[in-house]
Amino acid sequence: MKYQYLTIFCMLALLSSCTISSKKVTDTKEYNVYLETTNATVKEQVLEDLTFWQEKFTQTPNQFPYLSKIASAYSQLFSTTGEIEYLKKAQDVYQNLNKKTNYSNSSYLRGLAANYISQHKFKEALMLLEKAEEIGDKLEGTQKMLFDVHLELGNYKQAKSYLDKFSNDADFDYLIRVAKWSDHRGDLNAAIKYLEQAKVKAEQSNIASSKQWIYTNLADFYGHSGNIQASYNHFLKALELSPDDAYAKRGIAWIVYSHEKNPDEALRILNTVSQTYHAPDYYLLKAEIAKFKGDLDLYQKELESYKLAVNNPLYGDMYNTYNVMVYTETFEKLNEALVLAETEVNNRPTPQSYGLLAWTYFKQGFKRKALKIMREHVANQTYEPQTLLHLAEVYKANNKLKEAKILKKDLLESIFELGPLTEKDVRNI
Numbered sequence: 001m002k003y004q005y006l007t008i009f010c011m012l013a014l015l016s017s018c019t020i021s022s023k024k025v026t027d028t029k030e031y032n033v034y035l036e037t038t039n040a041t042v043k044e045q046v047l048e049d050l051t052f053w054q055e056k057f058t059q060t061p062n063q064f065p066y067l068s069k070i071a072s073a074y075s076q077l078f079s080t081t082g083e084i085e086y087l088k089k090a091q092d093v094y095q096n097l098n099k100k101t102n103y104s105n106s107s108y109l110r111g112l113a114a115n116y117i118s119q120h121k122f123k124e125a126l127m128l129l130e131k132a133e134e135i136g137d138k139l140e141g142t143q144k145m146l147f148d149v150h151l152e153l154g155n156y157k158q159a160k161s162y163l164d165k166f167s168n169d170a171d172f173d174y175l176i177r178v179a180k181w182s183d184h185r186g187d188l189n190a191a192i193k194y195l196e197q198a199k200v201k202a203e204q205s206n207i208a209s210s211k212q213w214i215y216t217n218l219a220d221f222y223g224h225s226g227n228i229q230a231s232y233n234h235f236l237k238a239l240e241l242s243p244d245d246a247y248a249k250r251g252i253a254w255i256v257y258s259h260e261k262n263p264d265e266a267l268r269i270l271n272t273v274s275q276t277y278h279a280p281d282y283y284l285l286k287a288e289i290a291k292f293k294g295d296l297d298l299y300q301k302e303l304e305s306y307k308l309a310v311n312n313p314l315y316g317d318m319y320n321t322y323n324v325m326v327y328t329e330t331f332e333k334l335n336e337a338l339v340l341a342e343t344e345v346n347n348r349p350t351p352q353s354y355g356l357l358a359w360t361y362f363k364q365g366f367k368r369k370a371l372k373i374m375r376e377h378v379a380n381q382t383y384e385p386q387t388l389l390h391l392a393e394v395y396k397a398n399n400k401l402k403e404a405k406i407l408k409k410d411l412l413e414s415i416f417e418l419g420p421l422t423e424k425d426v427r428n429i
Contacts, residue, residue, distance in 0.1 A: 024260050025229045030236060031252055035272040039080050039244040046076050064108075067097040071111060078118070082246065082279040084314045091115045106132035110145060117145075120318050122152045122348055140166050144173050151180060154350035172201040172210055176217070183221070186383035192221050212241050219251055224417055228259050246277035250285070258419050263293035280309035281322055292421055303330060320344045324356045328363045338364070351382035359390040362397065371398045379403075385414035389422065392429045404429050 050073035057066035074090035077083070094112035101108055109132040116125035126149045132142045143162050150159035163181055168174045179194035195218050202210040219234035232255050238248040249269055257266035266289050274282050287302035306326070310319045320340045327337035341357040354377035362370035374394050378387060388407050395404035408429040415423050 023228075025232050026252060026256055026260065028265070031239065031249070031269075034239040034243045034249065035269060037243040039246075039276045042080050042244055043077065046073055046080065049073050050077070064097060064100055067093055067100070068108065068111060071097065071115075075115065075118075080244065080277075082277045084312060084318075087115065087118055088314050091119070103128075103131060104135065106135045106137040106142060109135075110142060113145060113149075117149065117152070119316055120320075120347070121316070122149050125149050126153065144177065147177055148180075151184065152350070153348055154353075156184070169197070170201070172198050172205070175201065176214070179221075183383075188221065188225055192218070192225060195221055208241060212238055212245065215241070216245070216247055216251065219248070223251075223255070224414070226413070226416065228255060228416065231255060244276075246273050246279075249273045250282070253285075257289050257292070258416050261420060263289045278309075280306050280315070280319055283309060284322060284326070288419065288421060292419075317343060317347055320347075321352075321356060324360060328360055334360065334364050351378045352384050352387050354378050355382070355384075355387035355390055358394060362390070362394050367394065367397045370394045371400070383410075385411060385418050388414075389418065389426065393425075396429055 050070060053066050053069040053073065057063065057070065060066070071090045071093035074086045074093060078086035078090065091112070094108065094115055097108050098105070098112055103109065109128045113125040113128040113132070116122070116128070126146075129142055129146050129149060133139065133146065143165050147159050147162040147166075150156070150162065160181065163174075163177060166174055167178075175194050175198035179191045179198065182188075182190035182194060195214065199211075199214045199218060202214045215234045215238040219231045219238065222228070222234060223231035232252065235248040235251040235255075238245050242248075250273060253266045253269040253273075256262050256269065267286060270282060270286050270289075274286075283302045283306035287299050287306065290296075290298035290302060303326070306322075310323065320343055324337045324340050324344070327333040327340070337360045338357075341353070341360045344353040345357050347353075354373055358370040358373035358378065361373065371394050374391050378391055382388070389411055392404045392407040392411065395401070395407070408426065411418070411426045411429070415426065418426065
């Protein structure tokens, strides 16, 4: 618990509350109506669809498209509930479907690849997409996913080559990917510009899924840029479309916590979400907020809930990054953290993964080894605030104060994204 920071904050707040910022952008009346909804209706509808397609397939087991419908229903159930069992059931169906068609249908290959991407099995997804590329059917759709996977794997030259293959400023899918590319290169303004163009396309087409995607992603990017009001407004727009959108509610909770410094209200929002949406990282977020407000009992309770949730072997490597951070910062399980960090580098050799590896070595006391990894694989190769914060800490520990101070300026602009618990760490660089 960072008591010194909280004391200073309360002193600066003067006449306002110790926990509530004067820079309020949210309105409880606007989002409360969405907190009262549950995903029960959507879940029931998807379960009905699932039963329908399962019965159809049982009656005509040679109709493979029915399997695709079943897998899609399981995927939607995962998106709606966050329950990993549904994602794994979708995987099983897609694998069965591809076996039955001898891995010769590019649509089914892309379906399984998308499932693997959700599980952070990027190398496995890449193999499937390369097979789909060889088949050549609906090639542009495959190329778009190949861009996504190469970007996730840190294969940036290959990612850019695929982006150039389907360049089209009138295409929604291209615009959102060139926005991703711009963000990777550290050009946040360009990323927002492309997402705003994609928003126009989505609203013109009036496709609900496209609008939902663009509203939540624009909300994130507006938050990164410091436009908190626009971020909040777009999370609301997402909820207007889909009142059950857990991610949009989480986004509003983050604004309430990180920007408005109102931890009790942020926890209230998250507690309503976690009644029907189950993902381990929500426990970590609630633990962070509990720590900020000084409720150490709740902090420990949420951490234990996280540990219990991620012990489910079905998650595989999905929570490696979170676990490395928890093990290095909370449980001091540094050997376990190192194993997971090395696994992440092997699975996904990005600057962020190498940053985790360097940070783990740093926490073990190997500051020079951490510096070497940071210089070779992280410095000037990523703009991710958490990774840059670790880089700055490693610089500082190795007496590279000039380099650390340069990073500090950018990090001070990322306080909203990093969260209030991190602000003191940034200011002490």
